[in-house]
Amino acid sequence: MRISAKAEYACLAVIALAQRRLENRPVPIREIAEAQGIPETFLTQILLKLKGAGLVVSTRGSAGGYRLAQSPEEISLRDVLAVVDGCDLNARDTQGPAGPAAPLLAQVWDQIRASETRVLTKTSIAQLADRSNAHDWVI
């Protein structure tokens, strides 16, 4: 029903990493934060989770930063959101009000989540990164 700020930031960060992949060097947090307009301290925590999930890898030190662990074509929006939203994307809460009408509603929520998942799964990070580059090109 509602897209959290954390989720959006995570997606933007991964897209930014995909766009700078050709430079073949780690991208510092600050650079991503400034480019995408994300609070730097919050992005720190998000990238840490993405690293824990194996989506990105980090390098420490003077020329350190983050880079993608996989190719952008293999990463879907759903993969990113599954990390930050705690994997409860399509695992519905089995602890509903348990009233007689609750299962009916749950059925509708499932239907909504299914169409949501369909869109997220078919949208890869590579698609978004390319589209964004194309947009910059026009300007």
Next chain:
Amino acid sequence: MRISAKAEYACLAVIALAQRRLENRPVPIREIAEAQGIPETFLTQILLKLKGAGLVVSTRGSAGGYRLAQSPEEISLRDVLAVVDGCDLNARDTQGPAGPAAPLLAQVWDQIRASETRVLTKTSIAQLADRSNAHDWVI
């Protein structure tokens, strides 16, 4: 992305009212709360908002309670959710991070919201109430 407890409670309450419409009498909050497993004091606030939006009407006094203001066929799930979620169902936040890739994501979020709205608009309270009655009938 996520369905709030308040939203689910509101839908359950309206469905419950639809099911007891033939009895032609106001249904007290307590009765709805117990039947659907909703915290009674919280349901109080939700019904107040639904009344403010003109979806239900209330009668005070000894034989008082709530009843639907319209026929269940005219009420869609979206109508109910629009009330409790503060009308920001399809009005996307124009205050995004404003980074270069943000519009691309906003486009995807819009796509998701659109398919969401499609499901919610086509699902009427009457459909859910009937389905629930049929289910009880089988048992």
Next chain:
DNA sequence: ATTCTTCTTGACAAACTCGATAGGAAAGGT
């Protein structure tokens, strides 16, 4: 009139989200 039921209203508390702050650890440059 009194009492009982029910809605109405406002204040309050626990949990989560969004972000800031501060200090530490690892690695590279000099």
Next chain:
DNA sequence: ACCTTTCCTATCGAGTTTGTCAAGAAGAAT
């Protein structure tokens, strides 16, 4: 060796969500 850069971790605070609690107002039944 030293110092800078960067990641890493923990904690704290404002705001929202999710409820709870208690006192009040309005109407029906007796």
